[in-house]
Amino acid sequence: MSASTHILIVDDEPQIRRFLRTSLGAQGYRLSEAATAAEAQAMAAKDEPDLVILDLGLPDGDGFSVIETLRAHSHVPIIVLSVRSDEQGKVRALDLGADDYVTKPFGMEELVARVRTALRHKLQVQGEAPIFRSGDLTADLVRRLITVGGREIKLSAKEYDLLRILIMHAGKVLTHGFLLREVWGPAHTEDVQYLRVYIRQLREKLEADPTLPQLILTETGVGYRLRAE
Incomplete structure (x- = not known):
């Protein structure tokens, strides 16, 4: 450095x-x-x-x-x-x-x-980088194409929106309130259980072992972090 x-x-x-x-x-x-x-x-x-x-x-x-x-x-x-x-x-x-x-x-x-x-x-260049990679995950944000180990993963609209926000801030801790506000709007900032449901769904589709996540990491009592590399 x-x-x-x-x-x-x-x-x-x-x-x-x-x-x-x-x-x-x-x-x-x-x-x-x-x-x-x-x-x-x-x-x-x-x-x-x-x-x-x-x-x-x-x-x-x-x-x-x-x-x-x-x-x-x-x-x-x-x-x-x-x-x-x-x-x-x-x-x-x-x-x-x-x-x-x-x-x-x-x-x-x-x-x-x-x-x-x-x-x-x-x-990083401000805005959305066209290609993001972390471990086996590759996300093409221009084509809205998500793959894990070369296999295409189908996401719902909200799952994709949530993953996109995590990718835009990869490596940073994002609070429950921030994620809820960005994905669902300011009226939903207290719906933490709702967020947990979507995080669990993303882990089931993206993680090798959803019970031991290596990609979408929990910051207990605070929020989540997407592994940056």
Whole structure:
């Protein structure tokens, strides 16, 4: 990874910043650090980082305000650091525009993988890529042709719409509310069981073993993620 790729770390814990600085620096990223929401907003406006790693608990407010400020003028990928039990915080952060989250305590390999996925997503051409591949799945969004291992898969209109949204945001965590709003409209954002039915149907058609999904992954209490590669 080029050293020109700039990551802004926002966390009020010096030991976390030091750990991230050492580990991500070893991957070749250029890093800057902020300990407060105000510092983060000022540094992001000045330096325009390629990615932001953001802790939600900050001494002068919370990370939600940082997400809102960044999303008002930027599409920079944001990876949230969240405590394990804070499912509501994860959902709120993602709905405000965060791209992903990593639960504390976290492994460095997992975080680096999430960083790479978020940066790849940023570099994708805006809009729908004509061909998407992940594992045995190939989706031609121009011809509306879905194949698994070379075998054509027939999807209903809603199954296709749901898969298309997952493909457009491959690698990102999409909340239940986001998926319901995008596929069924704003009147259905509470119909989580309805969404689960369609996710199960997609898994039955696309996964080698629907009971152990490797393609459409569940983010417990939050939503779903389509494996990007």
